[in-house]
Each structure stands twice: as C-alpha cells, then as structure tokens.
Amino acid sequence: MAKKKLTGAEIFLRALKDQGVEVVFGYPGGVTLSLYDEIYKQNRLRHVLTRHEQAAVHAAEGYARSTGKPGVVLVTSGPGATNTVTGLTDALMDSIPVVCITGQVPTALIGNDAFQEADTTGITRSCTKHNNLVKDVDDLARVLHEAFYIATHGRPGPVVVDLPKDVVNARGVYVGPDKVRIKSYQPRVKGDIGLIDRAVKLMAGAKRPIIYAGGGVINAGPAASARLERLVHATGFPCTLTLMGLGALPASDKHFLGMLGMHGTYEANLAMHHCDVMLNVGARFDDRVTGKLDGFAPEAKKIHVDIDPSSINKNVLVDIAIVGDAGLVLEDMIKAWKPTPAKDTALKSWWKKIDGWRARKCLSYGNNGKLAKPQYILQRLQAEIKDRDVYVTTDVGQHQMWTAQYIHFEKPNRLMTSGGLGTMGYGLPAAVGVQIAHPEALVIVVTSEGSLQMNLQELATISQYRLPIKILLLNNGYMGMVRQWQELFYGKRYSESRYQGDPDFVKLAEAYGAMGLQAERPDEVDGLIKKMLAHDGAVLANLPIDPTENVFPMIAAGACHHEMILGPKEPDLAETGEDVVLA
Amino acid sequence: MTATDENIQFHTIAILVNNEPGVLARVIGLFSGRGYNIESLTVAEVKHSESLSRITIVTSGTPMIIEQIKAQLERLIPVHRVSDLTVEGPFVKRELALVKVQGSGENRVESLRIADIFRARVVDSTNSSFVFEIVGDTGKLDAFVDLMAPLGLVDVARTGVAAIARGAAAL
Structure with a gap:
C-alpha cells in the first residue's frame, strides 16, 4: 500500500512530534512561512518567539541544559541562519544537544546570490557537530530524525538542517524515527x-x-x-x-x-x-x-x-x-x-x-567599602535560595566566576553558563529557555551591565511570555574581567573597558513591563534580594558594586596550579610553605 | 606539541566516507581549522552501490597530533573508517604524474632516455614536446621531475598518493 504523501511542512511537524519535541525557539521569515503556517494550524508544538536568532539558540541551550532534552530552533535563511552562528558555536563548545532548522532559498536559486541566501551548511560546518542540506522532500523525515540522533548521542552537540523552501512545499513520504540507523556513527558508550x-x-x-x-x-x-x-x-x-x-x-x-x-x-x-x-x-x-x-x-x-x-x-x-x-x-x-x-x-x-x-579560606574578602562587594551580594542571594530548587544562568566575566564560587549547586542541570566559548549575552536568553521548560521554578540570571546589553532585546520575549525571571545585575561600570587583566598585566591602562552612557536600568525594566529595582548601599542589598525573590513577575535588580573588586584566587594564563594569586585581604600565608603570590 | 617539535612524522591515512555533498569540505575544514598539515590528498568513489568514497591523506605531525587527527576524523559523522596505514603494517603507495617537457635536439632525446629508465610512458607527442605518464611512489616521481627540469620541463600534474595495505586484509 502506497504511503500517503505529506508536504514538507507536515513532515517537519510530524517528525518533531515523533521526537517528543514540545517547544521550538525561533523567528519566522520569508522561506519558513509554510513551516510557520503549519505551526499555526496546531496546538501541540509550542513556538517561542525570541527577538534575535542568536537568542533563540541560547534559549534552546538553556532548555536543553536544564532538562537534558534537545533544544530545537527554527530560523529563516540568510541573516536568520548567520545570526545563529554564535549560539551554535557555544553549543558545540559546551556539548549541548541542539537541533537548528534553518530555512533556505528554493533549490533552483541556491548559488545565485538570491535574496536572503547564505551558504548555511558551509558557514556552519565548523560550528556544528553535523549539518545537512535537504534537497529532496523524501529525505526530509530521515534527515530530521538523524539530526536528533546525532545531537543527543555520543558527545552531544548542535546539528543544523537546512531546508529549502521548495522542499518544504513539495510532497513526500514520511518515515518514523525507528527507521533511522546511521551506519557511520555508532559512538561507544560502554567503557572497556x-x-x-x-x-x-x-x-x-x-x-x-x-x-x-x-x-x-x-x-x-x-x-x-x-x-x-x-x-x-x-x-x-x-x-x-x-x-x-x-x-x-x-x-x-x-x-x-x-x-x-x-x-x-x-x-x-x-x-x-x-x-x-x-x-x-x-x-x-x-x-x-x-x-x-x-x-x-x-x-x-x-x-x-x-x-x-x-x-x-x-x-x-x-x-x-x-x-x-x-x-x-x-x-x-x-x-x-x-x-x-x-x-x-x-x-x-x-x-x-x-x-x-x-583553612586558608581563599574566598574570603574585605567588605567595608561604600559600595557593595559582589561576593557579599551573591552570599546573600545564596542564603535566600539555599532551601529552594533554583535554576541559575550567568553571562560571562567576573560575575560568572563569582557565581561559580559563591552560589552552591546541589543538583545537576541547575547552572547554565557559557563555559567553552565564553559568550557574553548568553545568560538572559538561556534563562528564557529554562523558564519555558520549568514554568513554576525560580530562575535567576546573574549578569553584568556589559553582558546583559549584548542580548538586551530578550526583555521583550520575557515580557511577551510573562516569564517571572529574576535578573541580578552586578553593575561595576566596566568590562570587569578585561579591567582585571588590565590592572594586573597591562599596567592599569584601562583601554576601552569602561562603559559610559549606560541606561537607567530601573526605567528600562519598567519600559519592558518588568519590575526595576535599584540598590545604592551595601545595607540595602538584603532587602532588595528579598523583594526581588518575592515578586511574582520579572525583575531587573541593578546593584552597583565596587568596580575595583577582582576575582581571586587566580592562576594567570600560562602559570601552574600552585602559583595562585590570592586576594589582597587574605590572612598571612607564609606558614603553608606554598608558593603563593599576593595581589 | 607545536609543529616546531622535532618529533615530526609522516603518516598515510586512508578514510572511508559516505560519498555525499560536503564530505570533502568537512575533512579539509578539519585540517585547516585545527592547523594540521596536508601533504597530499586524493579522493574518489570506490563503491558505487553503497555510495562510498575513499580519501587518502598524507599528513605530518608529532605522534600526539597524528593521534588527534585520527580521532577527529573518526568523529565526523559521514566517516566510516579511519586507517593509519603507516602504523598498521606494510602498504603500497602510488602516485601518478603527467609531465610535459618542451624542447628539441639532444634534450629531447635525453628526456626520452630518462623516461625509459623510469618506465614512464609517452602519452602525447608533438614536434616540440612530450607528455610523460609516470607511476610510482612520491620519491620516484620527485626524482623524475627533478631530472626533467633542465631538459625543458614546463608543466606537471600529479594525482597525489593512493595507498592500500599489503596482504589480504581490507579497510
């Protein structure tokens, strides 16, 4: 009996359903209109509209890391696809399973420099675990199932499936996931x-x-x-x-x-x-x-x-x-x-x-300035959340390291952070993915004014889906980690690491329908954190911190583990006989 | 671990891959992206029914880098098998070159004489030129090309190395 033929768009939806996909993060465009039309006709698959394709990938990463399931992304051709490159590279470096479907111009136009055409498989070849351009609708189901298999088996990673518009509109045969076997990819899982x-x-x-x-x-x-x-x-x-x-x-x-x-x-x-x-x-x-x-x-x-x-x-x-x-x-x-x-x-x-x-207590720090110390803020946050099941995302830089040092993670899948690539702008969209996956959970973004502004537009996504994400902004007015290296290794020449003209973050939060909070003095920190956690909607809490604070201990690039630099407020270390340098 | 280490070895690696679009770009991209060397590369379909191609790469690096190259190649999804012929036993290694020599008089005769010694064949001839076809290992081809240089060598096309293990075992 001949199988009923489906359109490429129907095959796409069916394949995602059979893979157990519940959420897709994406952004529509010209060549994906038929796919989006199919999404419109059903209620089973949820689509989350981010405000940038890079953010869609980070959201999918956040979803994947907090659930253990693959994150799925749907974007259009050309700029839609090229905008995903940072997110895909991030997922590759951190071994995060992501399946990213990119629209492509019709096969007849490929190579013609058509409107919104980019060589997506060429561009993403080195930033994905695997990628594939589907040229025949009869291959579509198999390629999609293979993409999920590859993304989630062995060392996980991102897979791109490039989908030309005419393939989406053509009719072909659907095959189920059980038919998929990749002869050349059988990763070893059992140790010798x-x-x-x-x-x-x-x-x-x-x-x-x-x-x-x-x-x-x-x-x-x-x-x-x-x-x-x-x-x-x-x-x-x-x-x-x-x-x-x-x-x-x-x-x-x-x-x-x-x-x-x-x-x-x-x-x-x-x-x-x-x-x-x-x-x-x-x-x-x-x-x-x-x-x-x-x-x-x-x-x-x-x-x-x-x-x-x-x-x-x-x-x-x-x-x-x-x-x-x-x-x-x-x-x-x-x-x-x-x-x-x-x-x-x-x-x-x-x-x-x-x-x-x-007993050295290497994470101790001095806490007597006019401005709050970031370590203190995070310790106060830790004290407030220690009995709750909390998901934390971070951006990249000093605040990321302080979060790793001062927030205590008791369970796996609770910290979402860009490790390998070090992608500033990861934290906010990743939190979107985490909160979508765990609607009832407390999701906190620890970020800085630099990183936050790299994907600031996602405040609109948070507003659209009423996500009660808590954004803790440790604001030192600098690219803190760059500033730290300039202080320690470049003679305190702070070249281009100072931010000026940052917005009023409270007004900004309010403009996006979130609660904006602002602390000025260290003694306001506690109350502000409590207020942030008590609010049932999104909060952006701006906390100015001491800009001179550095992350310690530190091993300078190219030094050994026993050549640590400890913080200036450390007690006398002479008695250990270890080779320790004081900052 | 850098390429400046003294312990540089040459290895001939045979790779069995799906003959699909982009597979060669994946292999080459891996070498350029990770800074590995390609001394020679050949590729052609070897099993049409299963759509399999065989790539032969001659590469160089420290033993640690050679191990990395093999592990990275095996990681590519369309790669079925990676075989390091250099470590897996004796193997046969051949390359073909087409060598064009222009000239007349004694040089022309001399080029024919050398071609005879090397068992090169004349595959094209005009009053003022020959094209020789020569098969052998890389060293033999290098030597032939060197000898032709003073005799009017104008053009060389080489296939790169194809290699296969000696004995009954297959890839």
Whole structure:
C-alpha cells in the first residue's frame, strides 16, 4: 500500500512530534512561512518567539541544559541562519544537544546570490557537530530524525538542517524515527572493563587521589551525577568540579573542594597539583583548568573517562584512557571498587593536608567599602535560595566566576553558563529557555551591565511570555574581567573597558513591563534580594558594586596550579610553605 | 606539541566516507581549522552501490597530533573508517604524474632516455614536446621531475598518493 504523501511542512511537524519535541525557539521569515503556517494550524508544538536568532539558540541551550532534552530552533535563511552562528558555536563548545532548522532559498536559486541566501551548511560546518542540506522532500523525515540522533548521542552537540523552501512545499513520504540507523556513527558508550579494572586498582593504591569531574557527567544524566556521588563516598576521595560540572556533586558534600582552574579554590588547585592519582570523568583538560601544561599535576598518574575519543590525549597525555559514557563507566567503577583498609592512613593524611589548604579560606574578602562587594551580594542571594530548587544562568566575566564560587549547586542541570566559548549575552536568553521548560521554578540570571546589553532585546520575549525571571545585575561600570587583566598585566591602562552612557536600568525594566529595582548601599542589598525573590513577575535588580573588586584566587594564563594569586585581604600565608603570590 | 617539535612524522591515512555533498569540505575544514598539515590528498568513489568514497591523506605531525587527527576524523559523522596505514603494517603507495617537457635536439632525446629508465610512458607527442605518464611512489616521481627540469620541463600534474595495505586484509 502506497504511503500517503505529506508536504514538507507536515513532515517537519510530524517528525518533531515523533521526537517528543514540545517547544521550538525561533523567528519566522520569508522561506519558513509554510513551516510557520503549519505551526499555526496546531496546538501541540509550542513556538517561542525570541527577538534575535542568536537568542533563540541560547534559549534552546538553556532548555536543553536544564532538562537534558534537545533544544530545537527554527530560523529563516540568510541573516536568520548567520545570526545563529554564535549560539551554535557555544553549543558545540559546551556539548549541548541542539537541533537548528534553518530555512533556505528554493533549490533552483541556491548559488545565485538570491535574496536572503547564505551558504548555511558551509558557514556552519565548523560550528556544528553535523549539518545537512535537504534537497529532496523524501529525505526530509530521515534527515530530521538523524539530526536528533546525532545531537543527543555520543558527545552531544548542535546539528543544523537546512531546508529549502521548495522542499518544504513539495510532497513526500514520511518515515518514523525507528527507521533511522546511521551506519557511520555508532559512538561507544560502554567503557572497556579491563581498563576500568586497571583504573580502579590504580585508585585503590593512591595515597593522594583526586576526582576531577566535568560537564560530561551532567550530560550523562542525573543518574551519572548520583553515581559520581556514590563513587566519591565509596572511595572517600576528594572531588573537584569544572565550571561545566558544578552540581554533579552537591556543593554541600564534605568531599567537594570547590571549582578548580583559573579561578578555582586554593584547596582544589593545590590538591590537583600535588595528587598522585587523578580520575578525570567527563572533563577535557581545558586550558582554563590545566594552566601551564608542563607543570600540570606533575606527580600524578592520570585516568581519563570521556565519551569523545578525540578528547583523550589532546592536551594532557594520560596513563589510562577509558572511552565511554560517564554514567556507565562510573557504574562499572563502583562495582569494581573494593575498599582497602591499608590505605586509609595515607588518605587521612592527604585530607589533613587538604584541610590545611581549606583553612586558608581563599574566598574570603574585605567588605567595608561604600559600595557593595559582589561576593557579599551573591552570599546573600545564596542564603535566600539555599532551601529552594533554583535554576541559575550567568553571562560571562567576573560575575560568572563569582557565581561559580559563591552560589552552591546541589543538583545537576541547575547552572547554565557559557563555559567553552565564553559568550557574553548568553545568560538572559538561556534563562528564557529554562523558564519555558520549568514554568513554576525560580530562575535567576546573574549578569553584568556589559553582558546583559549584548542580548538586551530578550526583555521583550520575557515580557511577551510573562516569564517571572529574576535578573541580578552586578553593575561595576566596566568590562570587569578585561579591567582585571588590565590592572594586573597591562599596567592599569584601562583601554576601552569602561562603559559610559549606560541606561537607567530601573526605567528600562519598567519600559519592558518588568519590575526595576535599584540598590545604592551595601545595607540595602538584603532587602532588595528579598523583594526581588518575592515578586511574582520579572525583575531587573541593578546593584552597583565596587568596580575595583577582582576575582581571586587566580592562576594567570600560562602559570601552574600552585602559583595562585590570592586576594589582597587574605590572612598571612607564609606558614603553608606554598608558593603563593599576593595581589 | 607545536609543529616546531622535532618529533615530526609522516603518516598515510586512508578514510572511508559516505560519498555525499560536503564530505570533502568537512575533512579539509578539519585540517585547516585545527592547523594540521596536508601533504597530499586524493579522493574518489570506490563503491558505487553503497555510495562510498575513499580519501587518502598524507599528513605530518608529532605522534600526539597524528593521534588527534585520527580521532577527529573518526568523529565526523559521514566517516566510516579511519586507517593509519603507516602504523598498521606494510602498504603500497602510488602516485601518478603527467609531465610535459618542451624542447628539441639532444634534450629531447635525453628526456626520452630518462623516461625509459623510469618506465614512464609517452602519452602525447608533438614536434616540440612530450607528455610523460609516470607511476610510482612520491620519491620516484620527485626524482623524475627533478631530472626533467633542465631538459625543458614546463608543466606537471600529479594525482597525489593512493595507498592500500599489503596482504589480504581490507579497510
């Protein structure tokens, strides 16, 4: 029996339905009119209209990271497609599953420099995990299903499907998702048992072990995070997390040393530097984590668990490399783990050393100026939200690092931040995606006046959908991180890092129908945060902060983990005998 | 880890890919985007029924970079198999060149003599020129081209390397 033929637009809707897609973030245009007409005719698939295509991708990322499901984007050809490039690159760097459907001019016009034509597959080839131009409507369903498969299997990432207008309007045959099998893409998920046994033996013999986990654990689903916690408890090992991994182990766990890396804690970085066995699960030895490679954990035997074979031995040569899904490998490691009482004393003295480093209280800061300190503001926020299930997004820069340091993430999928690409303007649209996915949840954007204004137009999206997002704006009048580097490494020559002419953010919030709040003095911070959280709609709270405040601890680019710069308000560190530089 | 390291090796890598639009751009884009070297590259469809093409790349880098190149290639969705012929055992490596030599008199005779030694064939001839076809490994072709240079060499077209493992095993 011949199958009934559907239009490309109908196939598109059917494929999204069969993939379980509930929300699409997008922006219509000339060549996607037929798709939007099909969306108009139904009620099942929800479309969220952002105010810029880059924001649509970030919103889809926020949706994906807070739910574990792929985020879906629909944009038009030409500028619609090129505007997605930053978002797609962001999703690629942070391994976020996104399926982005771009309209394209009719196949007969491709290559003719037609109106709103861009070589979308050419432009996005290096910023996607995969992309595809559909030339035949009979391929459409298969290509869409493959896109979802590729985006969500193996190391997740963004996939673009470029859809010419005539293909959307033509009639073809629909096939379901169960028919999809990509012969050339079968990622390995189960780790090699022999290697896992060797790794566990190495761990059992460790005197100064550390577990260093990253976003791969979060991507492997909440079960993987639960297994990480079980492994940490079974072994009694200290554990540090990357920016992308925060929440994979509860921040309140006594084995948690805080974030590591350039702005990681004193104890996490020194434990990394002095460890003798390192278990890396789902992290990629990024340069912001390792610092100078020659001096990275010089005494450590290294075990690396990663689903992407190209992550292994890319930056750091490891002793045992296990390719597989973090959750499955952790499960096998727990099974293989046998406690060895003999090494308890060694572990005890390692913890004693770590507790000594912890006693430095590297995140303490002076708090006596006329302007509020950002650390203080975030500590007050943390105190207010500690008993609630909160989703936090950030932008990029100093406020991002302070959020990572002072907000405690107890669960995975609760922090949405641009890690690899460092995309200013990520936070606000990402929060849109998070709030759409979790309508009842408390969603907070921690941002700065620089980042916020990179996707400020999304205040209109928030207004349109009445999203009760809370925007905490730490306003220092500078590109803070640039200012910090100029202060420390460029002789305080603050070249083009000062913002002037910023708007009145309270009036701005009100213009978009949100509540605008403004604090002037440190003693107003508490009340303002309470007021912000109590309001049932969107809030933009502008808090001027001390512009001279820097993020510490800090490992300068190209330095080693034990060469940390600590904040100026630190107590005397001489007694540790560690190589510490004071700012 | 930079290319200035002394430990630079040359590897011949065979890649089996779907013959689909953009697949070559993906492979080349990977090399240029990540700063890897391409010494030679050939591509052609090898199995029409399954729409499979074979790409042969000669590349250079430190052992760590060579491992990265292979892992990155394997990550591309349309890539079925990546085989590092250089490490997987003995293999045969061939290249074809068309070499045009212009001239008359003794040079013309000499070019024919050398062509004979190299088992190059004349595939086109005029009163003042020859086109030689020569097959061999890269070194042999280099030597032939060098010898033709003083004899009126005006044009060279080379295919790049095609390579296959010796023995019964297939990619």
